[in-house]
Amino acid sequence: MTVLSVLGVLAAGCGTHRPEDNAGAAEPSRAAAAAPSGPADFPCPGESPSPTPTTHSSGRTAPPTDHYAENHGFRVPFPLHGQRRCDGLAAVGRIERALEPLRRRGDFDPVSTRSALTGLGYSAGKVQSAQNGPAGVSFLIDASPLCLEGTMNSRATQADAFGGYPDHPGCDAPSGGH
DSSP states (O other): OHHHHHHHHHHHHTTOOOGGGGTTOSSOOHHHHHSOOOOOOOOOTTSOSSOOOOSOOOOOOSOOSSHHHHHTGGGSOOOOOHHHHHHHHHHHHHHHHHHHHHHHHTOOOHHHHHHHHHTTTOOGGGEEEEEOSTTEEEEEEEETTEEEEEEEESSOEEEEEEOOBTTBOSSSOOOOOO
16 A cells, blocks of 8 residues: 555656746746736726726635635626626616616516516517515526626616626526536
């Protein structure tokens, strides 16, 4: 058994690359290669030069450090960047403007909400709406590549845009993972 352990340790060291082995090579450093350049965000029409994201953001900037976060990462939606972010902000604005008259009237019927959203041009088969408490409604629109979701209640109409979920087709929140 000891011989197998020693062989395992020796085999693990085989093929190890040491940075000093090819010092001065024309390759990018390991840190530069590991740091992907993110998509550029720019001000969208009607937005100040210093954008404040109103699209879905997981708030995570570093890999998860605990197993719960790691095991539930499939539930963290993709944020939008670049032109898709601008498209998402524009869609959010249209949705909130279309639903605001319903909210002011106190019309929290999922059928009315769905009708207002399909009136914006979204396919009826891609729009879901549901009662959310006695005086509220929630909705989800699969407008691939955009996902739009939100709520409407007596206090406010809020919509959000995101880019779907990892390893999951569609815009509905995944229910299972590993």
